[in-house]
Amino acid sequence: MLPNPIYDDRRASMKNQLVELAGQLAPRHGYNPTALPTVRILRTETVLRDIPVLYNPGAVFVLQGSKQGLLEGDIYLYDEDHYLAVSVPVPFRMTSTASPQRPLLAIYLEFDMQMAAEIAMQIEKHAGPATTLPKGLTSSRMGDDIEDVLLRLLIALGSAVDIAVLGASILRELHYRVMVGPQGAAVVAALQRKGTSGKLVQSLVWIRENYGSDIAVADLAKDVGMSVPSYHMHFKKLTGSSPIQYLKALRLHEARLMIARQSGTIAQVAISVGYVSPAQFSRDFKRHFGRTASEEVKWVRHHLGEQA
Structure with missing residues (x-):
């Protein structure tokens, strides 16, 4: 297929708009909340390597910079041309590329599970049940339809009136576009x-x-x-992961959030997430994150913000 200069120019213009709007909505380092509780925008200027992460079901759209996830030897690329869909929470390792001159900007959508389930029912009604097996992570190419919804979402987020009137419908469309995307069948299968x-x-x-x-x-x-x-x-x-590995990772990630939000002492947090021994918790925490709980709190606040 021959290149289409007009199409390429239009696509480049849209990408520039997405980056500019996201930058305005995410002025500070780390996760920036928006007027929609299920949408956050990440700004980071640091190269991150081999970071343990566990995302809730949703999707991550990188507008500038790049990320890649590693799970059981498989690499999941999510960058300016690909987005990551998460159908079930799975612990994996992440690496990202960014710099002060070209910060990473990414939109994090956490699925509204009731909305997603309703959409899955409609998809099944009209297209039949999903035949693909559920998969925790899927990486798909960012199509024009996704970029168009993201642009309208960012524009609406800049206006309280737009969000009040259009926010729910734009969110619903974004859910739908992910669920009918190239690998959306795996997401739908998980919901069904x-x-x-x-x-x-x-x-x-x-x-x-x-x-x-x-x-x-x-x-x-x-x-x-x-x-x-x-x-x-x-x-x-x-x-x-094995069930035991999964449970341990889940407990440690939840503890990390609780400690960063000052939800109690480290010993209290350890007990609340299911550890009998605070000493064992501290050993597992350092083994998983590569830092002590106190060190990790400082890292999270510096790189991701308090609400990471």
């Missing part, structure tokens, strides 16, 4: 929660809601009608 994979997704939801409790893998397997070996196999296929 059918079959063996659906049972695993329901199990993940339960774990996230009860991570501070005493949780036994045998009980998790029994609740979804699987043997322990079968549960282990399907769990790792969906998340890239």
Whole structure:
């Protein structure tokens, strides 16, 4: 296909607009909240390497700079040409590229799960049930349809009236565009929660809601009608982690947020996320993040802001 100068110029102009608007809405380092609770904009000027992350279900749209996630040897690129869709929360490692001269700017959308489920039902009604297995992470090329919605979203975020009148409809369209995108079937499959994979997704939801409790893998397997070996196999296929590894990572990430938000002493936080021994918590925390809890709090506030 021959290059189309007019199309290329229009695309470049849209990308420049997206970066300019995002920069205005994200004046400070770290995560910047917006008028929509489920939308944040990240600004960072630092190269980050091998950072443990765990995203809630949603999507990340990098407008400037680049990120890549590593999970079980697979690389998920999300940069100016690709976005990341997260259908179930999975712990992975992230590297990003940025500089003071060219900061990374990214829109983080956390799915409104009720809205997403309603859209999934409509998709199933008109297109049939998803045939793709759920997948924790998917990386897709950023199409014109996604960029168009993002541009309208950023414009609306600059106006209280626009957000009040148009915010919900733009958010709904953005959810829809992700869910019918190149790899959206994996997201829809996770929301439909059918079959063996659906049972695993329901199990993940339960774990996230009860991570501070005493949780036994045998009980998790029994609740979804699987043997322990079968549960282990399907769990790792969906998340890239064993159930125990997943639970530990979830507890540590939740603890990290609580400590950064000053929700109690480190010992109190350790107990609240399910650790019996604060000493064991401290050892696991440093092994996972590469820093002590106190050091990590400073790192999070410096790089991501207090509400990371």
